[in-house]
Amino acid sequence: MKKILPLLAAYLVLALSSFIMLRPDVVGYQVGDKVVDFKLKNVDGKLVSLADNKAAKGYIVVFTCNTCPYAQAYESRILALHQKYASQGYPVVAINPNDPSVAPGDSFAEMQKRAKAKQYGFPYLQDETQQIAKQYGATRTPHLYVVARQGADFVVRYIGAIDDNSEDATLVKTKYLENAMTDILAGKPATVNSTKAIGCSIKWKRA
Template sequence: MKKLLPFLASLLLLAVLSSYTRPLAGYQIGDKAADFKLKNVDGKMVSLAGNKAAKGYIVVFTCNTCPYAKAYEQRIMDLHTKYAAQGYPVVAINPNDPAVAPGDAFAEMQKRAKDKKYAFPYLQDETQEVARQFGATRTPHLYVLTRQGSGFVVSYIGAIDDNSEDAKLVKTKYLENAMTEIMAGKPASVNSTKAVGCTIKWKKA
């Protein structure tokens, strides 16, 4: 019986782990990002290729419900205000399964975008395919894409800055430092940082 218990525990753990769809390895710096089409809160479909004037994008995987996402919400809005006019608009994507997090349902996304007056698209990744493709694991999780020919390559992955609780206590603005170099035509000297936030709520298999 003693030998059987560890075996049964292992089977149970395997069953729990296999019940969720896990992200793929995802993009690395320099990878070309595949285009996607996702539904915006206004009901229209949005793609990377749809904005011909974009020099790149700040793609943010975020949501309504995560405390970290809420803490970073104003900073994400400020990033769009600062960089959209320079050709790098924010595109926010909610990858959470509303069956797991009801507060991330499409109607709730619409309400949040309206209440907060989002000036950027807020897209629903209903199948979670885009999050898996990018390799996103957290909310928020950021990817800077830079135009290369007709497509976009990944130039930065990770966090906005070094303080997930209070914007006033930030010492290092990882994303803004990277953007300064990227917009100057240089590779970001720090192109990858650890995303800090809630784990994405994956669909059950």
């Protein structure tokens, strides 16, 4: 037994080390933080940044993808959020952080197909290096961040989930994102500014 315990401990350390290598330590932005702008490739081949839209009061930044069942379940709700809030100055910007070598269905070509098939009215960007997902602290698909313009900067006002039912939109009881947007559009801090994102783990690049 004494010989087995050190061996088990060694295996445990190795397993934990492998886990840490496969899943980066993601901390990211907190509510109130200023975000660093980015330039990411859209499905139309053009580079997109937050600064591009001078009329935007802010953005609903959504880390999502093609392949995750949760992302698929929320897709129509994300489309509805853009339709509702873009005219109020808060358009959706969707970012796919998944490594296509891990999830081939999340390749740029597949992103283009899905955006066309689902008629996305918002940019669908590829975070090829995964640097933006790490900066934001995104860990799931979908994972949402509302950023509001403050002078020349954009500041995080909400982080987390869209609502409280990841499977069936008809069973939603609390619309976290919409409640936060009601406060933000009224010029107030979101009463609930952070919730737990529920979805698939981001497919990080292999070490």
